[in-house]
Amino acid sequence: xxxxxxxxxxxALLVLHTDVWLWNDATMLWGLPIGLSYHVGFCVAAMAALxxxxxxxxxxxxxxxxxxxxxxxxxxxxxxxxxxxxxxxx
Amino acid sequence: xxxxxxxxxxxxxxxxxxxxxxxxxxGEDFFVxxxxxxxxxxxxxxxxxxMTAFALLGASGESYRIGIGVFGLMASSSALIAPTxxxxxxxxxxxxxxxxxxxxxxxxLSERFQSPLLGLCLFPVLAVLLxxxxxxxxxxxxITLSEIGGDAIPTWVGSVLITAVVLVYVxxxxxxxxxxxxxxxxxxxxxxxxxxxxxxxxxLGGLETAMARVAExxxxxxxxxxxxxxxxxxxxxxxxxxxxxxxxxxxxxLSARRAATFRAPVILYPACILIVWLPSVLLGVFGRIDxxxxxxxxxxxxxxxxxxxxSPGVLGGLLAAGVFAAxxxxxxxxxxxxxxxxxxxxxxxxxxxxxADGEQVLAGRLFLASVLLLTLxxxxxxxxxxxxxxxxxxxxxxxxLPILIGxxxxxxxxxxxxxxxxxxxxxxxxxxxxxxxxxxxYSVLGSGAMPVAVIVPAAALALIVVSLLTRPPDxxxxxxxxxxx
Numbered sequence: 001x002x003x004x005x006x007x008x009x010x011x012a013l014l015v016l017h018t019d020v021w022l023w024n025d026a027t028m029l030w031g032l033p034i035g036l037s038y039h040v041g042f043c044v045a046a047m048a049a050l051x052x053x054x055x056x057x058x059x060x061x062x063x064x065x066x067x068x069x070x071x072x073x074x075x076x077x078x079x080x081x082x083x084x085x086x087x088x089x090x
Numbered sequence: 091x092x093x094x095x096x097x098x099x100x101x102x103x104x105x106x107x108x109x110x111x112x113x114x115x116x117g118e119d120f121f122v123x124x125x126x127x128x129x130x131x132x133x134x135x136x137x138x139x140x141m142t143a144f145a146l147l148g149a150s151g152e153s154y155r156i157g158i159g160v161f162g163l164m165a166s167s168s169a170l171i172a173p174t175x176x177x178x179x180x181x182x183x184x185x186x187x188x189x190x191x192x193x194x195x196x197x198x199l200s201e202r203f204q205s206p207l208l209g210l211c212l213f214p215v216l217a218v219l220l221x222x223x224x225x226x227x228x229x230x231x232x233i234t235l236s237e238i239g240g241d242a243i244p245t246w247v248g249s250v251l252i253t254a255v256v257l258v259y260v261x262x263x264x265x266x267x268x269x270x271x272x273x274x275x276x277x278x279x280x281x282x283x284x285x286x287x288x289x290x291x292x293x294l295g296g297l298e299t300a301m302a303r304v305a306e307x308x309x310x311x312x313x314x315x316x317x318x319x320x321x322x323x324x325x326x327x328x329x330x331x332x333x334x335x336x337x338x339x340x341x342x343x344l345s346a347r348r349a350a351t352f353r354a355p356v357i358l359y360p361a362c363i364l365i366v367w368l369p370s371v372l373l374g375v376f377g378r379i380d381x382x383x384x385x386x387x388x389x390x391x392x393x394x395x396x397x398x399x400x401s402p403g404v405l406g407g408l409l410a411a412g413v414f415a416a417x418x419x420x421x422x423x424x425x426x427x428x429x430x431x432x433x434x435x436x437x438x439x440x441x442x443x444x445x446a447d448g449e450q451v452l453a454g455r456l457f458l459a460s461v462l463l464l465t466l467x468x469x470x471x472x473x474x475x476x477x478x479x480x481x482x483x484x485x486x487x488x489x490x491l492p493i494l495i496g497x498x499x500x501x502x503x504x505x506x507x508x509x510x511x512x513x514x515x516x517x518x519x520x521x522x523x524x525x526x527x528x529x530x531x532y533s534v535l536g537s538g539a540m541p542v543a544v545i546v547p548a549a550a551l552a553l554i555v556v557s558l559l560t561r562p563p564d565x566x567x568x569x570x571x572x573x574x575x
Contacts, residue, residue, distance in 0.1 A: 033312040036158040039166040046360040
């Protein structure tokens with residue numbers, strides 16, 4: 001259940017995407033028609049929801065598995081990927 | 091204008107050729123850049139690959155036609171769906187590639203389902219869906235240069251130019267060259283889009299004045315009204331899910347250096363969408379002020395007409411270069427993906443053995459050169475109606491997504507289930523394609539729902555039912571793919 005909580009903002013945004021309540025509203029907000037500014041705000045909210053996903057639902061087990069018997073293991077560190085190591089070039 | 095375009099193409103070539111100095115002659119280096127791509131390059135290359143010329147020209151044309159609703163339909167839906175798929179599907183695919191050396195979807199899915207037959211059936215579908223996409227890019231380059239040059243330049247000139255440049259830097263640089271060039275090109279078309287809207291809106295008297303002028307003459311452009319239907323907006327959420335099955339996006343996922351590389355692309359993707367799509371939609375809507383009577387395909391040239399009216403000269407050249415950037419940043423990855431699939435999925439079957447590293451690189455170069463030249467040849471004989479295929483390609487790729495989701499998340503998914511899902515997706519796609527081809531506003535039973543809303547559940551249902559009716563797959567194999575997370 002705890003693993004599902006970080007998913008809730010993404011699920012909520014899926015529901016909120018179809019903004020029928022603003023369909024014919026011509027009010028202006030931030031210099032844009034509200035139907036457009038809502039979806040601009042939606043993009044910003046999507047960034048926040050995805051940041052929550054990355055922060056609280058980071059798949060550590062998956063990352064560790066990548067280094068077990070990896071085809072390119074020779075060039076890679078073992079263990080959790082915390083973003084500090086910099087193998088290879090890019 | 092032309093010197094600006096040539097200068098830009100020269101820069102692109104230089105970056106592509108420079109990346110060749112970093113290359114090693116191995117298949118893994120050529121096809122997935124040795125799995126060494128960092129976060130910024132991954133973000134830019136994923137975004138540049140995903141966004142075609144449609145984001146610049148098509149979006150403004152569509153906004154001219156139906157107003158602000160385009161942003162919700164195509165942009166904000168992608169802003170949520172695409173990065174969510176990167177997180178849940180892309181990272182898993184990356185892990186499997188890292189661990190077991192997969193380079194193509196066919197390799198991964200054939201092994202997960204222990205079914206060469208599935209790979210055999212999947213390959214032509216993935217390849218055929220990619221061809222119209224390539225054609226759109228090559229033809230788009232020609233049309234853009236011709237329109238910006240005032241029809242003084244024949245369309246074949248732009249098509250040949252774009253094909254030649256992509257051919258050289260992809261052949262030399264492989265995925266590493268593609269990723270680096272894409273990073274440059276994506277930054278370029280993002281900046282050009284923002285500068286263009288800033289200049290034009292300024293000359294229209296500012297944002298509020300421009301909006302007031304549209305509200306006065308075409309108020310229906312500023313609401314969804316009858317231009318977009320709620321069910322259409324809801325079901326459009328499935329269209330960007332096609333990124334989960336794009337062969338070129340798949341290949342870029344595999345190029346990530348490590349799992350943490352995905353953090354920036356996942357979080358910042360919506361910002362990139364906003365930067366590119368908002369200017370395109372605004373300019374399309376503002377086009378109604380000066381060009382109120384464009385009909386049919388003329389609407390797609392609204393951006394070019396606005397530039398010609400408000401900022402001709404250098405900005406016109408920069409815009410042409412920006413459109414070229416958007417086209418090439420997709421065309422390169424798509425042609426490389428097709429070349430990779432031929433080399434990795436078809437050649438070993440034909441030869442009856444695996445190719446050595448040097449052979450893979452050579453075959454990859456030959457195939458992608460053949461693919462690009464064939465596309466160029468086709469672009470001379472195919473008519474513009476091919477552009478209408480884009481949304482059908484997206485629908486086709488989304489229809490295949492249940493197979494990948496089942497492979498990665500459902501232990502009980504079987505080869506028979508995957509084959510049934512593929513057959514159902516193909517049959518239902520064909521049915522709706524025959525019913526809806528040539529009808530831009532087609533929806534299921536006139537309800538507003540996109541065909542994808544029927545095709546995907548049907549494909550998923552076939553996967554579930556047939557999997558449950560057939561013998562469970564080998565546990566040891568499944569554990570490698572599904573895992574605990």
